Amino acid sequence: MRPESSPPINGKRLIQRVAGKELTLFFASPVAYLFLATFAAVSLFVFFWGEAFFARNIADVRPLFEWMPLLLIFLTSALTMRLWSDERAKGTLEHILTQPAPLWQFVVGKFVACLALLGIALAITLPLPVTVAIIGDLDWGPVWAGYLATFLLGAAYLSIGLFVSARASNQIVSLIVASALCGLFYLVGTPLLTDFFGNTVGEWLRNLSTGARFDAITRGVLDLPDLYYYLSLCAVFLALNTLVLERERWANGGDRKHRQAWHTVTALLVVNALGANLWLGQLKSLRTDVTEGNLYSISPATEQYLNQLQEPLLIRGYFSGKTHPLLAPLVPQMRDLLREYEVAGNGRVRVEIIDPTQEPELEEEANRKYGIAPVPFQVADRYQASIVSSYFDVLVQYGDEYEVLGFRDLIEVNAERETDVDVQLRNPEYDLTRAVKKVLQSYQSEGNLFDTVQGKLAFTAYVSADEQLPEQLAEFKQSIRESVEKIQGDAGDRLSVEFIDPQADGGAVAKQIAEDYGFQPMAASLIGRPFYFYLTLARDDQIVQIPLDDLSADTFERNLEAGIKRFASGFTKTVALVTPADDFSHGMGGGARFSQLKTLLGAELNVEREDLSDGRVSGDADILMLLAPRNLSEKALYAVDQFLMQGGTVIAATSPYSANLSNRSLSLNRVNSGLEKWLDHMGLKVDNKLVLDPQNSAFPVPVTRNVGGFQLQELRMLDYPYFIDVRGDGLNADNPITGNLPQATVSWASPIQVDEEKSAARSITPLLRSSDSAWLSSNTNVMPRYVDGQISAFTPEDEPASHLLGVVSAGRFDSYFADNPSPLAQAENTTEGESENDSASDASKLENLPSQISRSPESARIILFASNDFLRDQVVRMSGAAAGGDYLNTLQLAANSVDWSLEDAGLLSIRARSHFNRTLPPMEQDSRLFWESLNYIAALLALGIVALIQQLRNRARQQRYQQLLAG
Secondary structure (H helix, E strand, O other): OOOOOOOOOOHHHHHHHHHHHHHHHHHHOHHHHHHHHHHHHHHHHHHHHHOOHHHHOEOOOHHHHHOHHHHHHHHHHHHHOOOOHHHHHHOOHHHHHOOOOOHHHHHHHHHHHHHHHHHHHHHHOOHHHHHHHHHOOOOHHHHHHHHHHHHHHHHHHHHHHHHHHHHOOOHHHHHHHHHHHHHHHHHOOOHHHHOOOOHHHHHHHHHHOHHHHHHHHHOOEEEHHHHHHHHHHHHHHHHHHHHHHHHHHHOOOOOHHHHHHHHHHHHHHHHHHHHHHHHHOOOOOOEEEOOOOOOOOOOHHHHHHHHOOOOOEEEEEEEOOOOOOOOOOHHHHHHHHHHHHHHHOOOOEEEEEEOHHHOHHHHHHHHHHOOOOOEEEEEEOOOOEEEEEEOEEEEEEEOOEEEEEOHHHHEEEEEEEOOEEEEEEOOHHHHHHHHHHHHHHHHHHOOOHHHHEOOOEEEEEEEOOHHHOOHHHHHHHHHHHHHHHHHHHHHHHHEEEEEEOOOOHHHHHHHHHHHHOOEOOEOOOOOOOOEOEEEEEEEOOEEEEOOOOOOOHHHHHHHHHHHHHHHEOOOOOEEEEEOOOOOOOOOOOOOOOOHHHHHHHHOOOEEEEOOOOOOOOOOOOOEEEEEOOOOOOHHHHHHHHHHHHOOOEEEEEOOOEEEEEEOOEEEEEEOOOOOHHHHHHOOEEEOOOEEEOOOEEEEEEEEEEEEOOEEEEEEEEEEEEEEEEEOHHHEOOOOOOOOOOOOEEEEOOOOEEEOOOOOOOEEEEEEEEOOOOOEEEOOOOOOOEEEOOEEOOOOOOOOOOOOEEEEEEEEOOEOOOOOOOOHHHHHHOOOOOOOHHHHHHOOHHHHOOOOOEOEOOOOOEEEEEOOOOOOOHHHHHHHHHHHOOOOOHHHHHHHHHHHHHOOOHHHHHHHHOOOOOOEOOOOOHHHHHHHHHHHHHHHHHHHHHHHHHHHHHHHHHHHHHHHHHHO
């Protein structure tokens, strides 16, 4: 029976005394040191070896936490197994039960001691994230979230272990039962059990699991329901622990009302904890995304598109209750994200989650109207194999426009080994927002064309008076006026129309447009009267020229509509792609060498192969991409020049060298792009040298070595200085093209020189630079060689320096052909001796007037990358093989360049969020061993420091005790 007359004990001091006593007992025996050493050793082993940190090539510490739910089960059970059972075995429990203090204070004191030991164990692992931060670019948000999740998970397991220890009289029994109970809380949410149920039941089980919530926190999202779940587990089992001890105190008698009160309070605590978990589970807005860039939150760009909605947007998820085990955990992630869209839509977005197999009418609609069909998946276990047809689709519908995203659009599969397959959502926000944008703009574009144009457009016709024009052009001028007035009626005040005669008022306008745009007078023949016939469409400082393909009203209206779409946001843009003529037969293994880039761009854009042999770029083209161009003719160069003069963007990947890797041999050949003089005129020059950098990426290179007189070739993963690893300061963090790119490998690149005098009127933005230790070489022998059984090194040939590898030049450009005759004019001019009447009567001479532009508007851009090969399929595949997975950084660099040029900053910012995998810089094996050894040494030093502190505390305690005895 509890004594009634004893004075009360201060609760806070009692908890501190109990915690201090338990810590002293921990360190007085091998228990604490064994716990800390085991925790550190297993954590380091799993991080460096079990999860192969360096092979993953990702600058994060997720491997440190992936095994924590299992590791802590056994370690915490071993730590708590003696705390109460040992008290009972030694007979000291009776002393505790008779103390005039609440028993919960003793329970909390032991719990605090265990938490302190767990905190010390976690602190010992801190050198791991510090090491990763030194080596690469570490996002610290998920690191601190991971430590918080581990601490809370360990606290929950410790509370369970204390409860079991209070019920058991034997330490071994306590260890086994605590491990089993903690393991049950972990296993309840694993596919081992959830696969037997549908999505709904499976999600309920995952919500009860310690492991599923742990994974959610370690990725960098602090969700209040997840945090409360662990705290509620601690509260429930600590209360049960106290109840067990109270019942032993009641065995000697006690107040019956007091017993009933304890039972009631404990039951209410358990019920409230469970009810609060269920209630909080419905709240999805009580969360904080601590990742850098808020990777798991709805971005402002998505909110911007949702704010444009004028009608309800339907997002319907079709997810089968029974699906593939690897897809099942992704369903709740998709559902949570869709709910985020619903919240961000402020009533404009309706989200529905259905299981088509349970709703036949909706399944029939999905099959018939939207073409959504179940996908058969093979499911196998040790006993049988079966086929499961399931849905994993999302429908985005706005008005009568809709877009369907299948599981192939939403997930990515990484298979490091045949039995190690990782299935994750690729970048669901990007995919969903792209679909929202597409249906929104498609719906808008079906109405008034100008509904998709922001701002006001100005149509200006710089056309001479009728008497100055040939007869056909005078008639064409009138039809243009009628067509523009009709379009202006639909546009209202969003389109202004003006016809200006440049030759009037002394030719002041002619001088101005010649200076601003390079518009020069035309002539129908060598002896005909000069005149002007230029049609432009402008908004602010962006201007496009309406081409004169032929003298018909229908063609003009089509070209004008294409020009308006250049300023609109509701239409799929077109990329005109120029690749070598021998694209399917030469080098690098043959085949479509840029197919991966075409596929990536083709997901959002129209990618059309462009033929420049006629001296023109298609009027539908919004971007001109030149990938490894070869021997461009004068007409082709003229087409590139005039596209830039029209205010377009030219993206070029070119250098004087191109690699040829075939038949297990590697060679580098000199090539002529035909762009050299044109680029030099624009103030950019690609030197006839190669950049080598000690900061480089591994590459599988065929190496020849001599073995017993025989020449053998084999593929070796070598640190290859011609594969420049651009990262950190080498990537321009202030430009959207490279700002969120973790790394880029640029192969066989040449340095770019910027002529400051020629580029004085333009803005020059560096994108890619090599490290300061790079050097130049003119040697085209790039094949590694074996010398005395060792791979020969590439020795520097000049002083190390940083070299420019990618650049943007934007502003006004002067045409390369401004002082030279146009190739088209030479071909189309009448022959010498032909009369003026004969030439004027030939209508075909007027249908293709050489309307050469001599100066571009401010919107013109050149984006130059000094490599022919870094975007080719085979190089991308080999870079992926070296990185141990798909390598998309260089393709993303090109795609970012296109998006930035099209001013689609919204989707560009969302797509950049997909780069959550920050790659590590290349490292030698010796460096890897150094960092691994350093962490093990740091763990040993930390253990030694803890032991030293404890010894000093024990000595100080003994001295105080001796002083008390002496006093």
